[in-house]
Amino acid sequence: MMASSYNAKEEDGHHSGSSTHGGTGAAKNKKPDNTAFKQQRLPAWQPILTAGTVLPAFFVIGLLFIPIGIGLYVTSNNIKEYEIDYTGVEPNTPCYDCANSFTWNSTTSCVCTVNFTLVQPFESNVYMYYGLSNFYQNHRRYVKSRDDSQLNGVQSSLTNPSKECEPYRTNPETKLPIAPCGAIANSLFNDTLELYYNHPDGNMTKVNLVKKGIAWYTDKHVKFRNPGNEKDNFTERFKGTAKPVNWMKPVYELDPLDPENNGFINEDFIVWMRTAALPTFRKLYRIIQKKPDSAPTLPSGRYFLNVTYNYPVRSFDGRKRMILSTISWMGGKNPFLGIAYITVGSICFFLGVVLLIIHHKYDTRSNSADIPN
C-alpha cells in the first residue's frame, strides 16, 4: 500500500578516508564512532503516501471489506430472533397487575402468563435471554460492589467481606456477613420464566429449558467457587452468613437439587454477576437444545410464557424482555457490522476510483517519476 524506496546509504561514505585512524597511540581521540547508528545513517524504509501508493490500498480495502460485510449481513439476517416485552407497563398487558403490586418483601410471588406466536420455526439450539433496559449495571459504585475472593470461596472473605460491599456487607439487624455481599448480588434478577408450547392439537407441553452451560466456563470453574469442604452440606458451608437483603432465599438454596449449580456456582447467579456494559442488555437465561430428530427446536405456533414476576423495574423506568434467539459464529443478531463493513468498503472503493481519475488526469508525469518500484 505504500511505495517503498529503500534508502540505504553506503556505510563507507565520504568519511572513511579520513576517519580510519590506524596507528597505536590515538588514545585521547574524541572522534565519534562512524557507525551507521550513531551517524543516523541506518538503512531506512521511507514510505511515501502518494496518490499512486494509496490508490491500491483503497481498492484492497474495498475489495476485502465488501465481501466480509455481505457475509456478516447475510449471517445476521439468517439468525432468528423473537423478543417479547413482559414488563407490564400498559394497563392491558398480562403482567400489569404484577408490576403494580410489587414489593420487595412480599412472600407470595405474582405469576402472569404472556402468550405469543412464533411465525417461523427455530432450528438448532435456541438461546433464551432475559433483557433489561435502562438498568445501569455499569454504575461505577455498583460495579465495584462485590467481593471476588468471597465468590472464589475464600473462607476469610466469606465471614469478613470486603469494604467495597458496603452497605450490603453485613445484615443490618443480625450483623452477620452477607454472602454473597454487595449490590450486584443483592439486585440479582429473580424472575422465573417458563415456556410452554401450545400444540396445534391443544396440548400444552413445557419446553425443556437447560439451565447449565449458560455461564462462562472459566467463571464457573475458576472464578466462582463455593466455600468450605466439598463433603459438607451447603447449609454447613455457608454457616454464619446472612442472605442478601433483597433475596428471598439464601444462596445455598438457589438450586437445592443440583449441588453443581448451587451456591456461588449457580449459573444464573454467575451470569448476573458479569455486569453488563451498557444500560440495555440481555443475559442468557436458558438454552433450548436441539432435538435429536430433525424436528425444529421450537416449531412455529402458539407459546405461553409463564413469568413469576419478582423483579421490579418501575423505579428506573426499565423494561423486561424475554428473547429467543438462535446464534451463529458471530453471535446474536446484529446487522450493524455487516452494514458498516459494506459501507466502509464502498467508500474506499469509491475513493479509489476518484483517486484513480485524479491520478490519471493531473498527475501523470510527476507520479510516474515518483514511484520507482
Place this chain on the structure above:
Amino acid sequence: MTWRSPLALVRDALQGQRARERELRSLVSNLLYEGLEKAKQPNRFFLSNAIKTTKYSLLLFLPMNLYEQFHRFANLYFVGIAILNFIPVVNAFQPEVALIPICVILLLTALKDGWEDFRRYQSDRKVNNTPCFIYSRYKQYVERRWKDVRVGDFVRVVSNEIVPADLLLLYSSNPNGVCHIETANLDGETNLKQRTVVSGLWAANLGFEPESFNSVVVCERPNNNLNHFKCFVEKPDKDKVGASIESLLLRGCTVRNTNHAVGFVVYAGHETKSMLNSNGSRYKRSKLERKLNADVFFCLLLLFTMCLIGAFGHYLWLESLPGVPSFLVPDSNGHLDVPSLESFYMFITMIILLQILIPISLYVSVELVKVGQIFFITNDIDLYDEETDSRIQCRALNITEDLGQIEYIFSDKTGTLTENKMVFRRCSVMGTEYPHKENAIRLDVMDEPESEEEVIFNQHQQLPRTRWSLESEGISPADTQQHGRRRKSKVAANAHSDVAFSSPLETEVIPDQKLLQQISRAESSGGRRDGNRNFDPHLDFFLALAICNTVVVSMENAHRQRVTGAFFQRNKWNRTRSEDPVIDSAKTENEADTNELQTCSLHPPSQNGSTIAEAEELCYEAESPDEAALVYAARAYGFILLARTPDSVTVRLPSGEDLVFEVLDTLTFDSNRKRMSVLVRHPVTKDYVLYTKGADYSIMELLGTPYAENVSGIEKNIAADTQYHLDCYAKDGLRTLCITKKVVSESTYQSWLGERKRAQAAMECREELIMRTAVQLETNLTLLGATGIEDRLQENVPDSIVALREAGIHVWVLTGDKPETAVNIGYACRLLEEEDLVINMSCKNKVTCTSNLDCTLEEVRRYGDDLRNIGTTQNISLVIDGNTLDIAMSPDLQQRFIELTKHCRSVLCCRVTPLQKSAVVKLVRDKLKVMTLAVGDGANDVNMIQAADIGIGISGQEGMQAVMASDFAISRFKHLKKLILVHGHWCYTRLANMIIYFFYKNVAYVNLLFWYQFFCGFTATTMFDYWQMIFFNLFFTSTPPIMFGIFDKDVSVEVLQGVPELYRTGQRKGEYNFLTFWISILDAFYQSLVCFFIPYLAYQDSDVDLFTFGMPLNTAALFAILLHLAIEIKSWTLVHWAIMLGSVALYFVVTLAYTAGCVTCNPPSNPYWILQSQMADPIFYLIVTLCTVVALLPRYSPPLCICRQLDRMDPSTRDQWIKEWRGFRGGAPAKRYELPDPPSPTLETPVDFFPDFLPDSDFMGDDLSLNVIAESRQRAVHT
C-alpha cells in the same frame, strides 16, 4: 575529639561566618601551629580544599529530589489527583493503584538525577584524592591528598602538575622567580602565562624556608574574577609588600616549564577562583516548551469542560430516575446524597478519571528525547574537528529544538568567520610599501587544499627548519629532505593546534627582497658604527616587532608534553612528493631565493651550527595571534626574539649579535587604548625607548614629529603615505597595526616612573591610574611603519553563509574591525554579493543620522514595492558603523532602524563594542520577537552570546570564555550549517511532532472513557481494567513516540543541506502551531468517536459485559494510536520496526498474561480471561479492523494525500528535482552560483549550486507552497 560546650560551638560558627564574610582576610602560616588541635588553628574558619559539587547526599536524596521535582507544576497536579483518589466519595480508582503512574514518573526522574549526581560524586572523589605535596615541619614535603590542603599550608607543585588550590607564589625554581602556568583548564587559553614570586620577602641569596615565614598574608574576600586579585603580605616589621594576580597560581592551572614552585594557600576548595567560576549547566526554556505549557493549559480547559459535562449529565440522569433503583448504591448508612451534591462529587471524580488528558509522561519523554537528540548531535562525525580533536559540546541540554527555529544569526568576525590564525602579509616601513609577493605566492601554495591524509605526526619532532630563514646558508642544502618535512609538519601542526601558532603557515615568512636589501644596507652601515644613536628606522621597525609584545619564548624540546600517544600516523604517503607539481615549482623557486640570499651574506662566518639549532628550537607563545605573527615576521628578517623575562628581552640581530634590552615597563594592551607599549633601555645607546604598536586610528592621533632624520634627504610625509597604505591593506581585508617609537629622556622617565609606582601601589582604582600613566607616556610617537596581517577565512564559510541565508536566516556580522576590512571580508564570505544593493550608513550626529535613516527607509520601501524588483534576486545589505549604530539604537530611532534592517538580507556592523553587540541582539530579539542565535569565539562576544536565545561559542584561539557562556560549543564556523540546517531542523520537527502526537494520544484515549460516560449515567465507570489503562500509557504506547522523537528523519541530511529552504518550516513553526495542535486534537476526537461507537453499535443490546466490551475498544485504540504514529514516521529503520512491533507484541503478551493470571488479584474489577475469550471470537477481530481502518481513513483520504505527497517527497525524488532545477537554472541566463570551495564532503552528490527560490514574499504564508512552487516549476521545465 574533646567535648565542647554547644555554646562554644555556636560562637565558633559565628566567628567563622564573620571571618569568611570579612572584606579582608588575614592568613598566617599553619606551620607555626602544626600539631595543635583544630580549635586553636588560626585558619580553621576557612573552607578546606575538599570539594563537593553533588546536589544531594545519600541520606537526604529522597526528600531533596522530591522537593526539586515538585517544582514542576505537572507533578504537583498528578500527585494532587492521586491524593484526591484517597477520598472515598470521589475516588475513581483504587487509591493505591492510582499512585503508580506518578510514582513511576517520579522514580524515573529521580533515577536520572541520582545517576547524574553519582557521576559528580565520583569525579569529586577523584579530584579530592589527587596527590600533592604539603610542607610539614617534621618531614619536609609530604605527600597528601588535595582534600587535605588547608588555607595557610605551603604546597609544592612540580612541572606538569595541576595546582590544587589558589596559591600565592613564594618560590620558584626559576632563577628569575618566574613560574609558567597554563590556564587551559580554566579559560582554555593554551599559551603560557608567567607568574612571578612575591618580591621582597626573602633576600635573593637565601633559600626559601617555609618555617621562617612569619608574615601575615592579607587578601580580599574570595571572588570569581580570574584576572584580578588584591593582596599584600605584611612582614613582621610591618613592611607591606603588594601582590596581585601576577603572583597567584590558580587552582586547576598546570605548571609548565618550571621545575618546581612553592605557594602559600590563600583560598581553598570552593573559595578558589576556579570553583567560584564554575557554575552548572545553564537552564534555558525553549520556545517550544513555552508553547507546550500553553497547550497544556488548553488541555486543562478541555478537561474541565468535559468534567462539567459529566457532572451536569450525572445530575440530569439522577433527576430523571423515577425511583431509587437497585443499582444506585447508597453509602454505608443506607443514605443517598441529593443529586446536586452527587454531581459535585462526580465533577471531582471525573477529573480523576480524565486526568490523563494532561499527558503525564510528556515532560519525562521530552527530557528523554532531548537526551537522545543531544547524543546524536555530539556523536555527529561531521561536527567533529580533527585539528582540535573536539566534538560539539551541548552545554544547554534543553534547547535543541530552538536550533530549528532560528531567524537571525549574529556572528562575530575574527575567529568565528576567520581562522584567527594571523599570517604576516605585507608591511610598510617609513612610507614605503613592501608587498611581499613571494610570501603571497607561498601562502597560495600552502592554500592548496592538501589532503590531511599524508601525515606522519610526531609531537616531539622539532619544528622544521625555516627554509627561508637567513641561516639557511649554514646548512647543507638537503633540500629534498626538508621539503618532505615541511609538508609533514604543516599538517601535523594543523592537526594539533595545541602547539599554538606554530604551524609553518604562520611561522614562515619569505622576506621581501627589497626590504631585505634595505635592512642589510642599514645593518652594514649601522653595524660598523657602533653606538650610532641614529639607528636605521628599518632596523628599528623590526626591533619594535620583536620587542613590543608579550610573547613568551619557550624551547621546543622543553615543550609541554600534553598529547599522549606521541606517535600516530594516518594513511601515510598516499602521494609521493614528486607527484605534486605545485610543491615542486615552489621548490625551484625557493632554491633561487636561497641563492639570492646567499649573495646577501648577512652572517658572519663564525656562526656555528649549534646556535642555529638553538634558535630553530624557539617556540613562541603569544596571547594574541597577531603578536606571534609579527615576531615570526621579525624573525624572518633576522631579528630573532631569543628570550623574554620580566626584566629583559634578548634579541638576536641579523648580524648575529645578541642584544639584551632591559625592559623597564610594559604598558599592556587594553581595549580602550587599543595599543600596547614596551619601554626598554637600549643596551648600546642606553636610550630609554618606548615602542608602541596599536590600531591605526588610536596611533595616528598620537603622532608627534616624524622621524627626524631623513635618510634619503627627500621630505616625505610618512604619516600620509602610511595611512594610504593602511587603507589599501584594509581594503584587502588585512588587519592593520601601526608601529611607532619614542625616545624618552632620562628626566621624563624618572618623573613618570614615580607616578607609575604610585599608581601600582594604589589599592583603590589601581587599573584606572595605571592606564592614565600609560596614556601619559604614549604621546608624540614617531611612526615607523605599519603591518598588514591576514586573518584567513575558515574553510567553507562562504558556503555556510550562503546556505544559512537561503534557509531564510538573516545573518548579521558584528565586528570590531574597520568598515573597509569588514566589507571586504563580507564579500569574501559572501555575506555581501557583488550585485547586492549595499547601503552604507555612517554619520556623525543624530540629525544627519535621522534624516539618513528616513531617506534610506523610504528608498528601501520603494525598492521593495517596485514591481520590477519582485522576482529578482537583488538583495539589500546594510553596513553600519558603531557610532551610527549607537545613534540608530536610541529609543526614538530604533523602530525605524529595525524597520530598515527587516528589509535587509544581511547587516554588517563595524567597530562595535562588546556591549553594543549584545544591545543589538537584544533589540532585534525584543522588537521583532524572533529567535536569535549569536556565535562568537572571544571574551568580547560573551555578552552577545548570553543575550541571544541560543549562544554558540567557537572554541578557537581566544580562550574559552565564549564557550563557557555558550549553549553549544563548536570548533569551526562551518559546523553551524549542519548544526542548524540538519540537527536544528530534525530536533525541531521531531520534538514538535512528538509533542503533538502525545497530546493526540492522550486525548484520543481519554475520550473513549468520556464517550462511555454517556452510557453509564455519567458515573465515571471505566470499561477497561485500571491496570490496563496504566500499562497502556506507561508501556504499550510510550516508547514509540520517544523513539519517534529521537530517530525520525523527515528529510535526509543530503537534502536538508542541499535545499536550505526546507529550514523555513521551522521558522514559521510549521510543525507545531495553533492549527496543527487543534487539528490533531480534533483528529483525536474523531478517532475516539470511531473507536468507541463502532464497538458500541456492534455490541448494542447484547449480553456483553463491561470488560469484554472494553477489550476491543482498548485494542482498537492501541492500533489506531500506533498506526497513526506509523503514518507520521517518515523513515523506518530497524529500530522503528522493533519498537512498533514490540509494543504490539508487548500489549498482547502482557494483557494475555494479566488476564490469565489475575483471578481475584485486583478487586473489585476482574479482568479474568477477558482477552482470551475475546480472541476466540471473530467479531473481536472484525471490530478492531473496522475501527482502525475507519479511524485512520481520513489520514489517507485523497486531498490529504496529495498534500502529503508534496510535503514529503523522498530524497531520491527531491534529488531528482534538485537536478532538474539545476538544469533549468543552468539554461537560463541567470547568475552563477558556483561555490568557491569544493562542495562539502557531506553531500553525497555534490550540489554545486543551489536552486535559488523565488523571494521570500512568494512563499510566505503557506507551508506547502515551497513544494508547490517546486512542482509547478518542475512542470514548467517539462512542458
